[in-house]
Amino acid sequence: MEPNVLLESLIEESGVSRAGLAGHVNRAGRSRGLALRYEHTAVSRWLKGQRPRGQVPDLICEVLAGRLGRPVGLDDIGMGASAASAGTDAGAASASLSGFVERATALWRSDEQQRPHLTTVPAVTGTSAVMPVWEWENPPEDTDVSRPGPGRVSPADIAMLKAARDHYEQMYRKTGGIATRSRIVRFLNAEAAPLLRGGHSDALGRSLHRATAGLVAVAGICAYDSDAHGLAQRYFHQALRLAKSSGDRGLGGYVIALLVTQSLFLGDYRRSIAFAEAALRAAGGHITPALAADLHAMQAKAYAQLGDAASARACIGRAEAQAGRIHTGREPDETGYVQPGLVDVQVAEALIGLGDLPAAREHAASAVRAPAHDRGRVHRLAMLSHIELLQGEADRAAGTAAEMAVRARGMESQRLRDRLRQIRRELAASGCADAVETTDLIDEALRVPL
Template sequence: MSVEDLRRIEQTRAHFQEMYRRVGGVPTLPRISATLDQRVAPMLRTAYENNLGRQLFRAAGSLTAFAGICAYDADQQMAATARFAEALGLARAAADLQFEGYLHALLANQAMHLGELDQVLDHTETVLDTLGDQLNPALTCDLHSLAAKAHARLGTSRACHRHLEAAETDADRTWNGPDLPETSYMTPGLVQLQTAEALRRLGDTSAARTYADEAVRTAPGTHLRGQVHRWAGYALVLTAQGEIEEAADAAATMLDRAVGMESGRLHDRLTSVVSALQPYSAAPDVASTLERAEVQLTEPGA
């Protein structure tokens, strides 16, 4: 095992991350799982000098966590939980608190999907209370956004706004500490999208629209998967405001970006937009968009 082996693991993760962003977790999962089982697991069974060992645990943990993300996206939740737990063990072996905090954000995100809102708050607020300013601002921003969305679903408005304000502050905070490459998903406009979604759930559609506008304005700067989420969020805010024609246009843009992707979570996003637009299906633009969405949603793996 050498430094070159470590770089290869990191490059492999970058490759699978790009694949996931372009085509989704369904086709990516078997490839990344095979790589972990056949190439990385044998390395972990060998003893190494401390520093090299910690670097190996860190690199392997990052790839393992990404396998968990792909499993989560492919609706294999038990496999995702197992991969996240495995990655947590590797993070502790690597003595990397930043990475451990990131894994709690992944677990919180999965808990959100499963409707386990108390678990979302347990993961996010425990890490924030324990590590606070010791964490990379991109990570704390994401943790605050996740907590805000959980509070929005619970209807606890004051706590939701407290976390939204903290997320905005962290989005602008400078950082001189260690890098956390796994947070590359925190691109400009993502905080605005998360804020818009929380505010929409609280019923504040006017404020949500302001943030959603910014999220789609900056959408070209992110990857295709991120663009699908932004246009979906925008369509939901527009529908909530009664701007149905604009919502149908936004949904059409969402569908453009989602072509060729096989992802359980994007399927959820498309379904939520379809459900919101369904009451307005008599409008020609809406009917056309819904018909197109139905085709994409019935594709295998979509």
Template sequence: MSERPPQRTPNRQLAALIAEAGFSNAGLARRVDQLGLEHGLDLRYDKTSVTRWLRGQQPRGTTPALIAEVFTRRLGRRLSAQDLGLDACAPVYAGLEFAGTPEEAVDIVSGLWRKDSGSHAELRKIAFTPAGLVVPSRDWLIGRADDRVGRGDPAPVNSVVNGANSGSRIPVQGVQGRAPAPTVPRQRTTDRGPGQRVVAGDIAALRSVGELFRSLDHAYGGGHARQALVRYLEHEAEPMLRGVYGEATGRRLFAAIADLTRLAGWTSYDIAAHGLAQRYFVQALRLAQAAGDRAYGSYVLVTMSRQAVYLGHGREAVQLARVAQQGVGGSAPPVVQALLHSVEARGHGVLAEVRACTASLVRAERAMEAARPGDEVPYWARFFDEAQLADEFGHCHRDLQQFRMAAQYAERSLQMRSPVFARSRLFCRVVLASARLGLGELDQACALGAEAAQQAGEMRSARAVEYVRDFERRLEPYRDAAAVRGYRDRVAAFG
């Protein structure tokens, strides 16, 4: 006689929450499907699926996390899969949490580094989710600076008492009146551990590494050294965060690692790993809060807004730019104000909101005019000069189909822009090509487009390739023209 299959236990936790939320079975299934779409998942649940869950069947994959998120949004409190009587799985919003404490932030971001530096290819396939922008930006805006970030003994590193680091240096009496032998600094161990003291040189090294990877990104694309950056964060930055440091050093440490984490997100964005990039940006925002650097937090939001623009989420881009503006208020230097307003303009441009876009551009231009050579500009905003402002104008006018203005600003930007910013020059060249095409200047458009296509082939940048593809889509109505055929022949010859 065969054994009966084990009976499933009805899921009373899920039933209670369905009643509390006021969902019907069909309504819950519909919301899970809709949330799945936000994550690039084509789910086909219905009321029968929910009935099975209530009878004790366990949904597979990330579905438990999606169901938990549906209830979280509805009931206004964070719920996990376990709270619903479902099996635990990797949360669909993992990495998008805005941590409550610096310690929690370190745990989240270090977990992200470890997964990304390993063979977790699926991490780079996670979809971007606009809904994942709301909570982090809100929590950053209304949140207060962390009271304490220091870890361990805050004593100075150069203090020597009985060979240990504690207190101030004590003079040593010389033997028989002779002067004491000079103290030789103890060499720091090369292997990092939880007890390793973080010193100023460590933070200077982090900053230097940031400049190195930033220059590689500008010149060759985010895919060139992204993986090396992530491994550096895992093997060097994480041990520092778990080391020993006082308050002032801790703030500087969090600031430096926030910058590297934002750069990891930026390079991920450049290779089209958009969900991963989004998670790095959120964690960089939280690290900036731990650093007490409100202005840098606004720059992270600017970066998030740029990604939203690129992906066509204009409304979210505008909201992020405005949160950044509110976060720094009127205290930011004029160059930073110009940056913030220009990024808002880009969001309005994607939405084809002509008046709002123009108003933001005017504010950006006025702020730039107010800048003076002696202004203290943070290092992360020094790239924003007249060439970059003209680039923003060119993009906006292209998006608004104001092609003559787009061409004027794009040409101006290219004339002023340093060759160091090779990828930005490529983007601007494509904007100029699109503007020339919009003006009916097909030969010039194709010549510019071919130059950009050649450059894109020399970079490891999905964005560069996508800019060229966008131009080629615009060429489709003219595909039989001699200039377009010539363009295709030139591009094919590049290999």
């Protein structure tokens, strides 16, 4: 079950407590001859995604409509047929785009309000995880995304959204996803949500959806970096739906690459391979060399974990071939993360899985020599230190890890903390004389709780 953010949003807007809503539903039921005895715990279950039986959803609509002074339907409270068929925020192809916008913006509001259940919900698996990718890849397409509405969206608005995406991506790279997430979610609510509800033509609407998709994807990255995997997945699914309505297949491929990254982290290697293949297949000629290189490299990592050395090495070859074709000036902003050396890091990790440590070290060292932003530099140093430890060169690894710890200061990222803790454990187990000083540096970087 996924949290019912639509119902939560309407409850908050109506000003009724959970116990109050339960009492109102009980009284409304009595007028229909129903003996209901709901308490606040039942409302909590509804907010977690449970759908009450019988006439109760209609009673909830009746109560909320009376308090809000406007009609409220089952779709409005997240219990209608479209919500059931959608399954995720990406929505089924038959679900209306306007309905998707309402579900998406309801999630943003709940996230800004720091609803605790949002960050603890695990990522969905099975059909619910696969359907958004399948729906992106397959018909029907959105033939018209124009929308009547108050105000009119302008090209200047879209330029602002694009600038915001770049701004928050840079913030994420410098300070981490934990520090950045609240800022970008606040921006989505204050700036992007009103624009999505505003009036726009089909052409301008597609540009609006593309720009918003880029922002939502960064929000998902920040949630992933904060260990809120269910929330991150929902943001990625939203970004994928917006990419589809924008008509930009390459952008959809980029969002799927984010889902592949998350699937790898969660250990779902087969899904990682399938998602990457879907992106490569469906984006076709719209996919850029940078994105193709990253997707092939991530497939190599997954195949290595599954013990398929032949497929892993084939993907490594394809990744390196695509990396050689990258021209920075011809890549969209979203694939700017594929900086020099990134593919080397991915390949090094795949080679570790294959047990080829000398080749892995060569790639990791090459990645460290290449220019990188602060976050990328920490990740690369962690990879090289890990390989040096695996090869029994603890003294050298301690020096590499010391630089890593210094560069990680000031970053609020669960993913980087995972790497720091891993290297600390390995250094401490090595018994190296220099390890004590380096582990102290790592402890200093980890001292402030996130």
